[in-house]
Amino acid sequence: MYGTDLTDKDYVFITVNLEPISSNCISKMFNALKKKHKSERFSAHILRHTFVSIHTTEGTAVTTVAKIVGDTPEMVMRAYAHSLADEELKATQVLSSLIKFE
Structure with a gap:
């Protein structure tokens, strides 16, 4: 969680034997x-951004x-608001398609 201090036992990536893997292993995986x-x-970072x-x-x-x-939530909105802007445009286009002026 944001603002939470992690300890040495707070691992994100582990092996099939439940052992922590090194950050070097992650780098090698991404390079491969x-x-x-x-x-x-x-x-x-790109995977996180995509998610x-x-x-x-x-x-x-x-x-x-x-x-x-x-x-x-504020940090997510600040960093990813562009994703929501596309949805806002679609929402206005839906309304425009429903209103017909003759």
Whole structure:
């Protein structure tokens, strides 16, 4: 959670034997994926950004998304408001398509 101090036992990634893996292992994994898919733009940050963008676009409550990614709702809105702007445009277009002036 945002603002929570983590301890050495608070691991995000573990092995199949439930042992913590090193941050070096994560870097190697991302580098292997970049090489395999011939993509320089691939990182944990991009996965996080994609996760939050998809959820906000699909209407998941900002408070829920913020809790999952360990941010405050305000931080999520500030960083990902562009995802919601597209939905706002669609909403106005729906209304415009329903109103016909002759």
